[in-house]
Amino acid sequence: MTAVQRRTSRDIRTANRYAVLRQVIAGSPASRQKLAAATGLSLATVANLVGELIERRMVLEVGFEESDGGRPRGLVAANPRGGVLIGVDLGETFIHAEAYDLRLEVLATAGGEFGADESRPDAVADRITAAVTEVAAKAAVHGEVLGVGVSVPGQVDRERGIAVFAPNWDWRDVPLHDLLAARLPGPLHLDNPMRAAMAAELWFGAARDCADAVAVILGTGVGAGLAVGGALHRGRSNSAGEWGHTTLVLDGRPCRCGNRGCVEAYTGAPGIMRTLAELRPGSPLLREGDQQATVRGLGRAAAGGDSDALAVVEETARCLGAGVADLVNLLNPEVVVLSSWVAEALGETLVRAVRGAVAARALARPWGATRIALSRLGSSAVSLGAASFALEGALAPLRGRLAG
Amino acid sequence: MTAVQRRTSRDIRTANRYAVLRQVIAGSPASRQKLAAATGLSLATVANLVGELIERRMVLEVGFEESDGGRPRGLVAANPRGGVLIGVDLGETFIHAEAYDLRLEVLATAGGEFGADESRPDAVADRITAAVTEVAAKAAVHGEVLGVGVSVPGQVDRERGIAVFAPNWDWRDVPLHDLLAARLPGPLHLDNPMRAAMAAELWFGAARDCADAVAVILGTGVGAGLAVGGALHRGRSNSAGEWGHTTLVLDGRPCRCGNRGCVEAYTGAPGIMRTLAELRPGSPLLREGDQQATVRGLGRAAAGGDSDALAVVEETARCLGAGVADLVNLLNPEVVVLSSWVAEALGETLVRAVRGAVAARALARPWGATRIALSRLGSSAVSLGAASFALEGALAPLRGRLAG
Ligand SMILES: [Zn+2]
Ligand SMILES: [Zn+2]
Numbered sequence: 001m002t003a004v005q006r007r008t009s010r011d012i013r014t015a016n017r018y019a020v021l022r023q024v025i026a027g028s029p030a031s032r033q034k035l036a037a038a039t040g041l042s043l044a045t046v047a048n049l050v051g052e053l054i055e056r057r058m059v060l061e062v063g064f065e066e067s068d069g070g071r072p073r074g075l076v077a078a079n080p081r082g083g084v085l086i087g088v089d090l091g092e093t094f095i096h097a098e099a100y101d102l103r104l105e106v107l108a109t110a111g112g113e114f115g116a117d118e119s120r121p122d123a124v125a126d127r128i129t130a131a132v133t134e135v136a137a138k139a140a141v142h143g144e145v146l147g148v149g150v151s152v153p154g155q156v157d158r159e160r161g162i163a164v165f166a167p168n169w170d171w172r173d174v175p176l177h178d179l180l181a182a183r184l185p186g187p188l189h190l191d192n193p194m195r196a197a198m199a200a201e202l203w204f205g206a207a208r209d210c211a212d213a214v215a216v217i218l219g220t221g222v223g224a225g226l227a228v229g230g231a232l233h234r235g236r237s238n239s240a241g242e243w244g245h246t247t248l249v250l251d252g253r254p255c256r257c258g259n260r261g262c263v264e265a266y267t268g269a270p271g272i273m274r275t276l277a278e279l280r281p282g283s284p285l286l287r288e289g290d291q292q293a294t295v296r297g298l299g300r301a302a303a304g305g306d307s308d309a310l311a312v313v314e315e316t317a318r319c320l321g322a323g324v325a326d327l328v329n330l331l332n333p334e335v336v337v338l339s340s341w342v343a344e345a346l347g348e349t350l351v352r353a354v355r356g357a358v359a360a361r362a363l364a365r366p367w368g369a370t371r372i373a374l375s376r377l378g379s380s381a382v383s384l385g386a387a388s389f390a391l392e393g394a395l396a397p398l399r400g401r402l403a404g
Numbered sequence: 405m406t407a408v409q410r411r412t413s414r415d416i417r418t419a420n421r422y423a424v425l426r427q428v429i430a431g432s433p434a435s436r437q438k439l440a441a442a443t444g445l446s447l448a449t450v451a452n453l454v455g456e457l458i459e460r461r462m463v464l465e466v467g468f469e470e471s472d473g474g475r476p477r478g479l480v481a482a483n484p485r486g487g488v489l490i491g492v493d494l495g496e497t498f499i500h501a502e503a504y505d506l507r508l509e510v511l512a513t514a515g516g517e518f519g520a521d522e523s524r525p526d527a528v529a530d531r532i533t534a535a536v537t538e539v540a541a542k543a544a545v546h547g548e549v550l551g552v553g554v555s556v557p558g559q560v561d562r563e564r565g566i567a568v569f570a571p572n573w574d575w576r577d578v579p580l581h582d583l584l585a586a587r588l589p590g591p592l593h594l595d596n597p598m599r600a601a602m603a604a605e606l607w608f609g610a611a612r613d614c615a616d617a618v619a620v621i622l623g624t625g626v627g628a629g630l631a632v633g634g635a636l637h638r639g640r641s642n643s644a645g646e647w648g649h650t651t652l653v654l655d656g657r658p659c660r661c662g663n664r665g666c667v668e669a670y671t672g673a674p675g676i677m678r679t680l681a682e683l684r685p686g687s688p689l690l691r692e693g694d695q696q697a698t699v700r701g702l703g704r705a706a707a708g709g710d711s712d713a714l715a716v717v718e719e720t721a722r723c724l725g726a727g728v729a730d731l732v733n734l735l736n737p738e739v740v741v742l743s744s745w746v747a748e749a750l751g752e753t754l755v756r757a758v759r760g761a762v763a764a765r766a767l768a769r770p771w772g773a774t775r776i777a778l779s780r781l782g783s784s785a786v787s788l789g790a791a792s793f794a795l796e797g798a799l800a801p802l803r804g805r806l807a808g
Contacts, residue, residue: 211640236736237770241736246730247651247765248651249653332643
């Protein structure tokens with residue numbers, strides 16, 4: 001009847017395989033018994049899935065541990081030479097690519113900033129190809145490339161590999177899969193930064209072991225990755241998470257989406273620059289046309305006690321806190337993780353102020369169940385999440401080669 | 405690792421039993437083959453669960469249907485004499501109780517309006533007891549009472565049976581279970597109108613067969629029931645859905661929750677009365693102190709083309725549409741159902757205006773995947789949902805009596 005109930009046994013097998021491998025990665029070396037306890041799967045199911053992963057050389061037997069009064073238990077770990085995963089974080093002002101081994105340890109990075117004049121689809125496809133080629137070459141000794149996860153801003157059609165709508169670049173229905181697939185060293189898995197960051201936090205970051213969580217992405221654009229019941233929430237057309245374009249001030253500041261008063265217009269990097277210009281006209285902190293320099297400078301100045309910078313961070317936190325309180329009231333999550341480069345730049349100064357603003361607005365019961373945390377994954381969160389999509393994708397085809 | 409993955413096999417068995425029984429109720433008479441197709445469970449599992457339900461006399465064998473070239477298939481249906489479920493919708497200005505048979509057909513109703521001076525916990529417990537006793541007596545011929553679902557406004561602790569916070573009545577930590585349990589004819593299942601209405605829409609209403617859906621509750625209070633992946637989303641502390649207290653206008657109208665600019669302050673019945681007073685001072689449509697008379701009068705006048713009433717409905721729809729657009733952008737649901745008495749009173753006039761307001765604000769991709777519908781369940785939605793919680797609860801204890 002429902003999407004969940006209609007999942008086929010093949011889907012469930014892929015999901016279970018991925019759950020087991022995630023636990024192997026998170027806690028190597030691990031016994032099958034420990035993996036069964038961590039995933040809630042039966043020992044027989046885990047043993048079967050581990051066998052598949054060993055046959056595929058993604059997982060290795062690495063020894064034994066003593067068990068109480070029983071025979072020694074075999075231990076398994078992710079194979080560092082079992083293949084390479086590549087994750088690409090395409091931001092609106094930068095590209096960041098990383099190659100990982102199957103332990104999700106970073107093998108190589110590439111990328112850099114780019115300007116608005118470089119945002120044509122073919123130019124962006126060239127930048128992605130160059131960055132992926134560079135990290136793949138450096139990582140080649142660790143095995144074949146099992147997949148390339150690419151996060152692009154805006155609305156994404158995953159199945160068809162299309163960037164449906166990226167307003168900052170004026171992209172509509174850009175066929176990235178067609179532009180990229182033949183030039184990449186492994187299968188392409190396309191999604192957006194909200195979902196990539198949420199996946200990274202859920203499997204490897206501040207939301208680990210949480211059922212219900214939110215990853216708030218603060219960059220040039222603003223959005224929210226959502227986890228519900230321990231899984232990513234994608235929505236009907238993979239569009240969930242457009243929190244940046246929810247209303248904070250009815251009839252407020254114009255937003256690039258065409259509406260007024262959106263959360264992003266106050267808490268994205270351009271919104272913060274506008275707040276600075278409004279609160280402190282002529283401030284030398286404002287570096288016109290350079291979001292990164294302005295926001296990073298604000299963060300450093302605020303951390304140093306500069307009153308102008310603190311006023312801007314406070315006002316940003318007031319708006320952000322109202323929006324985060326909405327997420328807390330609506331979704332009742334265990335954790336809200338603040339992620340991406342603006343959150344990193346404004347750091348704990350921002351997080352403390354946001355906590356105060358949320359506490360003042362959220363209802364007591366959901367607020368009492370929530371914590372607000374700064375991402376510990378730094379600038380790698382989205383690339384790591386994109387690589388996790390590649391890993392998940394690499395596990396699905398197993399069904400064609402091994403008994404399902 | 406996650407809540408979903410940690411579900412015990414007993415939980416899963418209860419959920420599967422409930423999924424099968426819902427399908428029996430929705431499509432009686434049904435073959436086991438049809439139930440397997442509708443639930444995604446194996447035929448063997450369905451046969452086993454149906455056997456349990458027959459043994460418990462909740463389901464009956466009712467005949468056979470021919471199958472293509474095979475032997476006739478047995479058909480089952482919900483037993484109309486298999487027990488009684490009671491659902492109570494405790495609103496802020498009324499109480500509405502219904503008794504149902506296991507086909508969820510209404511056997512009896514009771515209730516009425518009550519005033520703010522009747523909102524003391526012991527007085528409310530007396531009203532609930534009287535209404536439940538009345539409908540249970542009328543329904544007694546249909547079997548024993550299997551459970552009593554009670555929906556109360558505000559924050560609810562289901563496990564402990566406590567009404568944690570109901571601001572309109574100034575209730576804090578009211579132990580409803582202790583006040584009620586010994587006086588009711590069956591086990592008490594407590595929750596709130598957001599979740600009850602969402603359950604009713606998801607299993608029996610406009611969100612049937614949807615994975616991701618929202619039920620927007622418009623009454624004195626405002627909230628949203630959320631369904632994700634075909635199941636209710638409750639959140640970490642059963643507090644999800646407090647959409648009425650998300651911000652629509654930063655620093656806007658004061659709200660009874662203590663904040664300013666909440667959705668409820670513009671779209672709940674008292675907010676609509678304030679909009680009327682602001683837009684048309686001195687209007688005879690305003691019936692001071694009587695929400696029901698004012699809002700129902702507005703609905704009738706707007707349907708008849710009265711320009712003052714239409715102006716109020718338009719402005720309400722503009723605010724509601726902005727809030728619903730936020731839900732569409734954030735959650736990307738298949739359907740948003742407008743429910744409860746204010747939605748019923750303003751009817752299709754409101755729904756049309758809301759569609760226009762959402763279309764103007766939501767992003768194209770999520771909006772293209774969503775429809776906005778008026779609830780078809782009328783004033784019974786919350787009692788029906790509350791009864792469904794009683795039904796779900798009645799299925800869990802089976803595990804102690806039958807082989808699990
Ligand atoms: Zn916007
Ligand atoms: Zn409020």
